[in-house]
Amino acid sequence: xxxxxxxxxxxxxxxxxxxxxxxxxxxxxxxxxxxxxxxxxxxxxxxxxxxxxxxxxxxxxxxxxxxxxxxxxxxxxxxxxxxxxxxxxxxxxxxxxxxxxxxxxxxxxxxxxxx
Amino acid sequence: xxxxxxxxxxxxxxxxxxxxxxxxxxxxxxxxxxxxxxxxxxxxxxxxxxxxxxxxxxxxxxxxxxxxxxxxxxxxxxxxxxxxxxxxxxxxxxxxxxxxxxxxxxxxxxxxxx
Numbered sequence: 001x002x003x004x005x006x007x008x009x010x011x012x013x014x015x016x017x018x019x020x021x022x023x024x025x026x027x028x029x030x031x032x033x034x035x036x037x038x039x040x041x042x043x044x045x046x047x048x049x050x051x052x053x054x055x056x057x058x059x060x061x062x063x064x065x066x067x068x069x070x071x072x073x074x075x076x077x078x079x080x081x082x083x084x085x086x087x088x089x090x091x092x093x094x095x096x097x098x099x100x101x102x103x104x105x106x107x108x109x110x111x112x113x114x115x
Numbered sequence: 116x117x118x119x120x121x122x123x124x125x126x127x128x129x130x131x132x133x134x135x136x137x138x139x140x141x142x143x144x145x146x147x148x149x150x151x152x153x154x155x156x157x158x159x160x161x162x163x164x165x166x167x168x169x170x171x172x173x174x175x176x177x178x179x180x181x182x183x184x185x186x187x188x189x190x191x192x193x194x195x196x197x198x199x200x201x202x203x204x205x206x207x208x209x210x211x212x213x214x215x216x217x218x219x220x221x222x223x224x225x226x227x228x229x
Contacts, residue, residue, distance in 0.1 A: 004158075033216070042119075042204050042219030043159070056216070091158060093217075104208075104217060106151075106158040 004107035006092050012113045013082055020078045021110045025094030032075050033104065034067055036060065037089040049075060050097060082114045117142045119204050128195055128227050136190040136223045138179075138205035142216035146207040148172075148181050149187040153202045153222070159176070162190075197229045 005024040013019050025032045031050050035043035046065070047057045050074035064082075069075040079086055089111050091103075093104040122137040140148065148165045151159040163172035174189035177192045188205060205220040 006158075035217075040221070042221050043217075045216040045218070047226070050217070093159075103161060105166070106160070108156075108158040 004092055004094050005091075006107040006110050010109055010111045010113075011036050011109065012115060014090035015084060015114055016081055018080045019082060019112065020076050021090055021092075021112075023075045023077070023092030023094075023107060025074070025092070026096075026105055027073075029096045029105070030072070031095045032069055033093040033095070034075070034077050035091040037091055037109070038087075043091055046077075059088045064115065079112075082112075084114045087112055087114045108112065117146070117207055117218040119152065119205050119207055119218055119220035123221075123223070125224035125226060128225070130132050130197055130227055130229050131194045132227075134192040134195045134199075134225070136203055136205075136225070137221060138188045138190065140186050140188065140205075140207050142186075142207050142218075147209065148179070149206040149217070150177070150179055150188070150190050150209060151204040151206060151219075153204065155201075195225070195229050197227045200225055200227045209213070 007022045033048040034046040036090055037043040045058050047067050049069040052069050064080045067077045069072050089109040091109045093106045095104045118141045120139050149164045150162040152162045153159050163174040165172040165181035168181055171180045179188050179190045202222045202224050204222045206217050208217040
């Protein structure tokens with residue numbers, strides 16, 4: 001396992017189009033997180049899964065956003081009817097949740113540009 | 116809610132200079148504290164962590180001490196190198212099964228000149 005993989009690395013799309021990003025976590029990690037990072041800011045939490053269950057969604061996750069994690073393995077994040085304000089880096093992270101302290105491993109991100 | 120305030124950048128230093136990046140936080144309970152580093156075009160890498168008051172995290176010559184009385188977690192390095200040029204993020208996060216998510220500061224851009 002080489003870490004958390006995200007695909008694609010870069011995506012340019014026209015306003016109004018739908019886009020989908022994929023994240024492959026570290027295989028033994030049971031938690032998967034999505035964050036959004038806009039230019040000059042720190043990452044902001046969007047949502048997370050424990051196995052296949054989506055346990056929390058941020059207010060930032062509008063109705064145009066949907067995330068899935070079928071079978072508790074990889075995850076997809078879809079944005080429908082993209083807007084210019086959606087331009088950002090979308091980061092995925094995974095962790096092994098237990099009663100003790102857990103640490104996140106981040107992927108390299110997908111940079112979305114909406115034109 | 117949770118929040119993290121970082122020293123605004125950018126910070127430009129000469130090689131071998133002393134580095135301090137200030138970080139203060141607001142949180143209920145007992146968060147863990149982290150410093151992450153982001154190199155150009157890459158994701159976040161964990162630099163160091165501390166899980167309770169007075170803990171000192173250290174890695175690659177960087178240090179930070181968890182100060183509960185001042186709600187701070189300042190990052191320091193005695194002698195920076197050109198290769199330390201990156202964006203540094205302070206963050207607070209979960210500890211022992213809490214539902215808290217990672218909350219990040221806005222980041223501090225560090226440039227080290229030869």
